[in-house]
Amino acid sequence: MTENHDLEALASNPHTDWDVLHWIAENHPQLRPTVAANPGTYQELVDALAALGHPDIDAAIAQREAAGGVTGPPGPQVDSADTPEVDLGPSSPMEGLWDTTGYTLAAQQAVAAADPDPEPEQQPAPAAKQESAPEPQPETEYAPESELEPAPAPVPQSPQQPEPASDAESEWPDDYQPAVASAAGRPSRHTTAASPATRPPTSRAALSPVAVVALALLGLGAIVGVLVLLFGGGEDEGLIAEPPTTATPAGEDDDAADDDATTEDEADEAAEEEAASEEDEAAEAEQEVIAEARTAVADLPQESSCEADADASVLAEFLAVADENWEDDDPEMLESTFESLQSACSTTHAASVFESARSGAQAPEEGSLRILNTVGTDWADREVGLRGAEQMSGFSAQDGNVECEFDDGVTCTVYQTSPALCDEGTTYTMTVQGVDVDCDAQLDRGGRETLSVDSSATDGFLVCTELSDRVTCYNSIDPFGFEMSNTGNYAY
Numbered sequence: 127m128t129e130n131h132d133l134e135a136l137a138s139n140p141h142t143d144w145d146v147l148h149w150i151a152e153n154h155p156q157l158r159p160t161v162a163a164n165p166g167t168y169q170e171l172v173d174a175l176a177a178l179g180h181p182d183i184d185a186a187i188a189q190r191e192a193a194g195g196v197t198g199p200p201g202p203q204v205d206s207a208d209t210p211e212v213d214l215g216p217s218s219p220m221e222g223l224w225d226t227t228g229y230t231l232a233a234q235q236a237v238a239a240a241d242p243d244p245e246p247e248q249q250p251a252p253a254a255k256q257e258s259a260p261e262p263q264p265e266t267e268y269a270p271e272s273e274l275e276p277a278p279a280p281v282p283q284s285p286q287q288p289e290p291a292s293d294a295e296s297e298w299p300d301d302y303q304p305a306v307a308s309a310a311g312r313p314s315r316h317t318t319a320a321s322p323a324t325r326p327p328t329s330r331a332a333l334s335p336v337a338v339v340a341l342a343l344l345g346l347g348a349i350v351g352v353l354v355l356l357f358g359g360g361e362d363e364g365l366i367a368e369p370p371t372t373a374t375p376a377g378e379d380d381d382a383a384d385d386d387a388t389t390e391d392e393a394d395e396a397a398e399e400e401a402a403s404e405e406d407e408a409a410e411a412e413q414e415v416i417a418e419a420r421t422a423v424a425d426l427p428q429e430s431s432c433e434a435d436a437d438a439s440v441l442a443e444f445l446a447v448a449d450e451n452w453e454d455d456d457p458e459m460l461e462s463t464f465e466s467l468q469s470a471c472s473t474t475h476a477a478s479v480f481e482s483a484r485s486g487a488q489a490p491e492e493g494s495l496r497i498l499n500t501v502g503t504d505w506a507d508r509e510v511g512l513r514g515a516e517q518m519s520g521f522s523a524q525d526g527n528v529e530c531e532f533d534d535g536v537t538c539t540v541y542q543t544s545p546a547l548c549d550e551g552t553t554y555t556m557t558v559q560g561v562d563v564d565c566d567a568q569l570d571r572g573g574r575e576t577l578s579v580d581s582s583a584t585d586g587f588l589v590c591t592e593l594s595d596r597v598t599c600y601n602s603i604d605p606f607g608f609e610m611s612n613t614g615n616y617a618y
Contacts, residue, residue, distance in 0.1 A: 140166030159186040419444035427466035438482035446490040477558040486534040503586035508602045515582035520574045523592040532585040539569040540610040
């Protein structure tokens with residue numbers, strides 16, 4: 127705490143919140159005379175202190191009454207009907223009037239300001255969980271380039287033309303030789319007589335009528351044969367003499383098309399395999415980055431210099447890569463990191479790192495509320511409880527005269543108030559590290575949920591409560607805050 131938060135100054139300040147005065151009187155007996163002399167102390171607390179019968183307290187009350195008695199702080203006062211009744215038991219007249227479960231840190235800090243104690247021994251941070259890097263996947267084996275090239279289409283072979291028939295294979299009798307050859311190599315049948323060299327010897331006697339008829343028939347047959355060869359046998363000769371065409375045999379075009387389709391399919395398969403391999407490599411690289419970021423967060427308590435911005439950057443880097451890929455044990459790892467930071471540095475430091483990584487300047491662009499909301503803030507050591515506050519992003523109170531928003535702390539604007547510290551009303555900003563007036567952060571009216579009377583809103587560390595006559599906001603880790611209404615505003 128700063129000098130403005132010194133317990134003795136708070137105990138004597140007439141503007142100090144009544145709950146804070148009550149807490150000081152209950153937990154710091156040496157300051158009870160100061161509280162009793164404070165003109166801002168409410169009468170029930172003065173009566174409780176008078177019942178103790180301590181001479182210093184009685185003298186302070188007498189001095190206070192001589193100066194005019196209770197004057198009350200600026201701003202709205204609590205009606206006597208709303209003031210809680212005080213049950214002054216014989217053992218502790220202050221018992222039951224204030225929730226003191228969390229104020230040990232404030233007390234220790236106040237005592238340390240006067241007589242600092244040696245720093246407590248830090249508990250060793252838990253060993254960081256080592257994440258084994260994923261085993262590399264075997265690389266895809268590609269087909270050899272030769273297998274991807276299309277095989278050449280078979281060249282059709284022309285059938286061998288038929289050889290002309292030899293003389294030995296001729297149809298003619300052995301004692302005849304053809305005089306003329308046809309285009310197909312066949313002997314012509316129009317010659318019916320043998321050549322002189324081959325003619326057999328004949329008798330000089332006249333031919334018999336039977337021989338004449340036989341010769342006539344032979345001649346007629348030869349003429350008919352020639353006519354058949356010239357006119358009737360052309361179709362057969364064409365089929366034999368013409369060479370076969372070199373066109374692709376039937377069905378071979380289909381085979382070539384099938385080969386082309388097969389080649390395209392193989393190319394598509396190779397492209398798909400390459401794309402799958404690239405995706406696998408990218409996934410492996412991403413997992414390596416996440417594993418490194420996770421290790422850095424786990425080692426943060428040992429490596430921390432207790433600088434909130436530096437530690438928040440390490441946490442934000444992990445959240446940016448693991449927001450959609452975090453493992454089931456990551457929330458437990460993060461909670462352990464925050465607890466260790468709290469022990470190594472302070473609760474305020476750990477809470478500052480949490481707030482900055484969740485909604486501060488270093489928060490990932492797409493946000494990381496999902497994993498941090500899973501972690502929560504129950505790990506924090508608090509001076510004041512959350513008192514059943516509901517987690518909200520913002521609210522409207524005091525019939526719209528006060529607007530508040532939780533974003534890297536809390537910002538509240540009161541539009542009608544006295545004194546007005548900004549052009550229009552007054553704007554306070556508060557984080558776990560402190561509270562200040564910030565006119566540049568003034569909020570626009572409307573668009574927020576209305577907070578009902580006696581209800582509270584929180585971001586996990588800071589709490590704001592709507593009372594009948596004012597809005598009060600405080601830090602649950604370190605008891606400081608501010609109050610605002612249409613009749614006044616102040617920070618404490």
